[in-house]
Amino acid sequence: MSDPRSPSPPPADDSAGSTVTxxxxxxxxxxxxxxxxxxxxxxxxxxxLIALGVFATVxxxxxxxxxxxxxxxxxxxxxxxxxLLDTTTTPEKLGVMVFAIVLFVVVMALILLSVDRxxxxxxxxxxxxxxxxxxxxxxxxxxxxMFRTIRESFFDRTGANYIGFxxxxxxxxxxxxxxxxxNTLIWVLLVPILATFIGLVYAVLVDRTRFEALAxxxxxxPMAISLVGASIIWRFVYAYRPDQDGVAQIGLINQLLVWxxxxxxQFLLGAPxxxxxxxxxxxxxxxxxxxxxxxxxxxxxxxxxxxxxxLDGLTGIRMFRYITVPSIRPALIVVMVTVTxxxxxxxxxxxxxxxxxxxxxxxxxxxxxxxxxxxxFGLGATLAVFLxxxxxxxxxxxxxxxxLAEEIR
Amino acid sequence: MTTTPTxxxxxxxxxxxxxxxxxxxxxxxxxxxxxxxxxxxxxxxVIALVWTIPTIGLLVSSFRPQQSINTxxxxxxxxxxxxxxxxxxxxxxxxxxxxxxxxxxxxxxxxPAVVIPITLxxxxxxxxxxxxxxxxxILFVAVFALQIVPLQVALIPLMQQxxxxxxxxxxxxxxxxxxxxxxxxxxxxxxxxxxxxxPSLVEAARVDGAGHVKIFFRVLLPLLVPxxxxxxxxxxxxxxxxxxxxxxxxxxxxxxxxxxxxxxELAGSxxxxxxxxxxxxxVAMIVPLVVFLALQRYFVRGLLSGGVKG
Numbered sequence: 001m002s003d004p005r006s007p008s009p010p011p012a013d014d015s016a017g018s019t020v021t022x023x024x025x026x027x028x029x030x031x032x033x034x035x036x037x038x039x040x041x042x043x044x045x046x047x048x049l050i051a052l053g054v055f056a057t058v059x060x061x062x063x064x065x066x067x068x069x070x071x072x073x074x075x076x077x078x079x080x081x082x083x084l085l086d087t088t089t090t091p092e093k094l095g096v097m098v099f100a101i102v103l104f105v106v107v108m109a110l111i112l113l114s115v116d117r118x119x120x121x122x123x124x125x126x127x128x129x130x131x132x133x134x135x136x137x138x139x140x141x142x143x144x145x146m147f148r149t150i151r152e153s154f155f156d157r158t159g160a161n162y163i164g165f166x167x168x169x170x171x172x173x174x175x176x177x178x179x180x181x182x183n184t185l186i187w188v189l190l191v192p193i194l195a196t197f198i199g200l201v202y203a204v205l206v207d208r209t210r211f212e213a214l215a216x217x218x219x220x221x222p223m224a225i226s227l228v229g230a231s232i233i234w235r236f237v238y239a240y241r242p243d244q245d246g247v248a249q250i251g252l253i254n255q256l257l258v259w260x261x262x263x264x265x266q267f268l269l270g271a272p273x274x275x276x277x278x279x280x281x282x283x284x285x286x287x288x289x290x291x292x293x294x295x296x297x298x299x300x301x302x303x304x305x306x307x308x309x310x311l312d313g314l315t316g317i318r319m320f321r322y323i324t325v326p327s328i329r330p331a332l333i334v335v336m337v338t339v340t341x342x343x344x345x346x347x348x349x350x351x352x353x354x355x356x357x358x359x360x361x362x363x364x365x366x367x368x369x370x371x372x373x374x375x376x377f378g379l380g381a382t383l384a385v386f387l388x389x390x391x392x393x394x395x396x397x398x399x400x401x402x403x404l405a406e407e408i409r
Numbered sequence: 410m411t412t413t414p415t416x417x418x419x420x421x422x423x424x425x426x427x428x429x430x431x432x433x434x435x436x437x438x439x440x441x442x443x444x445x446x447x448x449x450x451x452x453x454x455v456i457a458l459v460w461t462i463p464t465i466g467l468l469v470s471s472f473r474p475q476q477s478i479n480t481x482x483x484x485x486x487x488x489x490x491x492x493x494x495x496x497x498x499x500x501x502x503x504x505x506x507x508x509x510x511x512x513x514x515x516x517x518x519x520x521p522a523v524v525i526p527i528t529l530x531x532x533x534x535x536x537x538x539x540x541x542x543x544x545x546x547i548l549f550v551a552v553f554a555l556q557i558v559p560l561q562v563a564l565i566p567l568m569q570q571x572x573x574x575x576x577x578x579x580x581x582x583x584x585x586x587x588x589x590x591x592x593x594x595x596x597x598x599x600x601x602x603x604x605x606x607x608p609s610l611v612e613a614a615r616v617d618g619a620g621h622v623k624i625f626f627r628v629l630l631p632l633l634v635p636x637x638x639x640x641x642x643x644x645x646x647x648x649x650x651x652x653x654x655x656x657x658x659x660x661x662x663x664x665x666x667x668x669x670x671x672x673x674e675l676a677g678s679x680x681x682x683x684x685x686x687x688x689x690x691x692v693a694m695i696v697p698l699v700v701f702l703a704l705q706r707y708f709v710r711g712l713l714s715g716g717v718k719g
């Protein structure tokens with residue numbers, strides 16, 4: 001990628017020397033924050049290189065060590081002051097919160113000041129200051145744990161004994177886990193398709209009507225509600241009261257059933273239909289997202305295309321089929337992929353509505369149950385790895401799309 | 410902007426009607442014709458009802474007395490209105506539920522978990538957008554790819570790490586985890602916005618002798634306020650509504666656990682206590698709903714820049 005916006009300092013070279021032409025004095029300048037525009041560049045350059053080297057070494061070593069089951073962060077014990085960790089009263093909590101934010105701001109200000117003061121800041125120091133904190137956190141909090149989890153998936157429930165692929169065999173062969181896999185498949189197939197479809201139909205129907213803003217707002221609102229909240233809302237909709245004289249239904253759907261002459265149902269208990277009742281909640285939450293993105297895409301269809309199609313006599317459903325849908329294909333794909341990802345990882349609904357009982361569990365929920373309820377770290381890790389494997393194709397696809405987008409830019 | 414000639418009608422009328430392009434007007438007319446088709450309107454109305462009635466049911470129920478909630482449907486409220494704050498009183502301040510404590514926890518968790526990742530991601534996005542260095546593209550793709558990695562793969566090792574560091578069960582673990590998990594998406598979104606800023610602006614500042622830090626604060630930051638608002642809402646909603654990270658790191662203690670964790674626990678332990686569940690759910694919902702409605706514009710912009718840009 002050739003970027004015309006190259007910064008004023010020459011692009012940093014890997015080999016030393018190219019940027020340090022100004023270095024005149026050999027004694028290292030100890031002042032990190034001070035320093036004028038004078039030739040302290042070489043010192044900073046060295047410091048930055050050291051910092052970068054340390055970072056690379058730590059990260060690299062961490063990955064290598066994790067493969068052998070050694071944790072590099074182990075021997076890091078600080079006698080934390082009690083008030084930082086034990087917060088019971090409201091003032092204590094708020095105090096620690098303010099302290100955390102101030103601490104963060106001060107640290108970042110120091111880092112930025114140190115690269116701002118000197119004129120001859122080498123590129124690497126700049127990059128390290130701007131990018132370092134984020135990369136360090138990602139390496140510590142996502143990359144390294146990822147490798148550890150992969151490793152752990154080959155160990156037993158305590159993580160002490162290597163057991164090869166046993167966890168994977170368990171996951172794919174045992175009956176209860178096959179149900180989990182089946183449910184996950186149902187979720188991942190139905191939620192994206194239905195949410196996208198309903199969102200698209202609704203977006204087309206309300207497009208450029210008088211009530212558009214209000215109509216969209218109604219569908220949109222569930223996005224602000226937590227999945228836990230949405231689950232409670234829908235559990236109330238599904239609520240069941242025994243079918244006896246003098247007992248009124250309090251759940252809307254069962255009341256509707258009774259009104260039209262059917263018996264009330266225990267929606268959440270009967271497998272396999274209960275999985276469908278659960279995934280409706282996810283559709284309910286995700287449709288707003290689909291509708292918003294697709295609505296914007298529909299509005300971006302050039303007027304002359306619509307006009308030409310109309311002159312050719314296209315209306316209604318055929319307009320939708322031959323003009324609208326093909327024109328917004330990229331947006332459709334993005335929405336489907338995004339909803340699929342969200343669905344795959346979400347465990348809140350299953351956990352809140354049934355706790356994974358009655359054959360409703362999905363992989364994300366089973367991960368939580370195995371890891372933190374059953375204490376089976378090995379199997380939990382295996383389920384997490386399985387989730388990870390499922391999203392890898394999407395990662396690759398997304399990266400390709402990103403590359404394409406960058407080329408167009 | 411194309412100005413359409415003012416049509417020769419009553420001036421009061423023209424002032425009320427916004428000037429539109431004729432093609433757009435025609436499309437709007439077509440849309441009106443479309444909705445006048447009875448089936449289309451019926452479908453739209455049914456969808457709108459299904460998407461609102463469940464929430465209305467919850468809201469109405471939360472104000473009904475416990476006895477009524479358990480013996481009659483919430484729709485009877487419209488013929489037999491009753492109104493009480495008793496449910497809210499019990500759920501917020503009752504000795505057993507004390508949602509007010511968890512409400513504070515949610516606030517304490519959310520603020521740093523929004524501020525910290527946005528700041529870090531802004532800096533990272535700046536580096537990716539405006540500083541040239543070797544391996545930049547590779548690094549950016551790597552960070553971008555990380556946003557799809559399921560959190561689940563990081564939870565167990567992170568928790569073990571926190572236990573070793575003896576900070577498990579404190580707010581610090583929740584802040585740190587949320588910040589880490591937000592970074593990939595935040596960096597990607599803010600980078601998108603940064604790339605949209607005309608390079609000439611940055612060039613001009615550079616010619617004037619401004620360094621990267623100055624350019625970042627003086628030139629880019631003011632222009633990025635809408636982008637920051639957009640991601641800020643994302644992150645706010647995500648953290649406030651999150652259950653997975655909260656359950657894993659904040660456990661169930663009233664010292665750190667947020668509202669969602671408490672609500673989920675209540676749903677598990679007292680699944681039929683509807684007077685508490687309805688009021689509790691609404692307590693947990695009210696802040697995100699208000700923020701969401703107030704800043705909806707930015708939220709939509711964020712969605713679109715992250716979603717359909719590619």
